[in-house]
Amino acid sequence: xxxxxxxxxxxxxxxxxxxxxxxxxxxIAKIPEA
Amino acid sequence: MLxxxxxxGMLYTLTTDGVIKRRKKLGDYDFEGVACDxxxxxxxxxxxxxxxxxxxxxxxxxxxxRITVKRRFQKRKILAKGGNGLEGITLAPNGxxxxxxxxxxxxxxxxxxVIVTLPYPHAKKGVITGVIDIQKIDLAGLDWHRGRLYIVxxxxxxxxxxxxxxxxxxxxxxxxKFAQEGVAFDTKGNLYFSDDDxxxxxxxxxxxxxx
Numbered sequence: 001x002x003x004x005x006x007x008x009x010x011x012x013x014x015x016x017x018x019x020x021x022x023x024x025x026x027x028i029a030k031i032p033e034a
Numbered sequence: 035m036l037x038x039x040x041x042x043g044m045l046y047t048l049t050t051d052g053v054i055k056r057r058k059k060l061g062d063y064d065f066e067g068v069a070c071d072x073x074x075x076x077x078x079x080x081x082x083x084x085x086x087x088x089x090x091x092x093x094x095x096x097x098x099x100r101i102t103v104k105r106r107f108q109k110r111k112i113l114a115k116g117g118n119g120l121e122g123i124t125l126a127p128n129g130x131x132x133x134x135x136x137x138x139x140x141x142x143x144x145x146x147x148v149i150v151t152l153p154y155p156h157a158k159k160g161v162i163t164g165v166i167d168i169q170k171i172d173l174a175g176l177d178w179h180r181g182r183l184y185i186v187x188x189x190x191x192x193x194x195x196x197x198x199x200x201x202x203x204x205x206x207x208x209x210x211k212f213a214q215e216g217v218a219f220d221t222k223g224n225l226y227f228s229d230d231d232x233x234x235x236x237x238x239x240x241x242x243x244x245x
Binding site: 024025027028029 | 044052054
């Protein structure tokens with residue numbers, strides 16, 4: 001039970017740490033000499 | 035305004051919409067990062083390989099002086115000659131200059147993945163005065179924003195936020211898979227990333243759930 005709870009907590013924390021909306025990321029420039 | 039450097043010795047000014055307003059080749063340098071010293075009207079450019087800093091005039095991009103960063107801190111070699119070297123750079127309002135040493139090895143391995151600090155503008159001798167070890171690899175870009183140090187890891191596709199008071203990472207965000215090279219915030223809730231292909235990407239703090 002403890003292990004299950006810890007696993008759920010880990011999953012919750014991992015999900016929280018990684019939540020982000022990447023669809024809003026847009027390329028606004030391309031440096032020609034890079 | 036955004037400032038972008040390239041590994042071909044170029045320095046650019048861009049608008050926050052991505053329009054290139056100024057470009058100048060400063061020489062055969064491998065630039066990897068740029069920080070803005072708005073108080074003195076200067077830019078501080080990190081040169082990879084040599085682990086030097088080039089100070090240039092912010093308006094006309096004239097080089098003013100060059101500073102060699104010492105490779106040791108408390109008798110331990112931090113920056114290895116010929117390693118990946120300096121990648122990220124940012125300047126805090128209190129005059130602390132933060133520099134990321136890009137590496138796939140965690141501290142205390144030789145040539146470790148750490149952030150070093152130098153006092154600025156009194157960094158004439160380039161002496162490292164502190165080391166921040168966050169136990170993350172491939173640190174590619176830094177930006178100081180509202181009292182926190184933001185760090186991008188290329189290999190991990192992550193944005194980290196370091197709290198200098200608690201000395202801990204207090205925020206972590208997964209980024210899309212691309213070769214992150216730099217990060218910068220503006221004052222309007224936007225943030226910008228540069229990548230290894232010369233692209234500049236724009237996002238928002240809201241989209242990345244950054245308060």
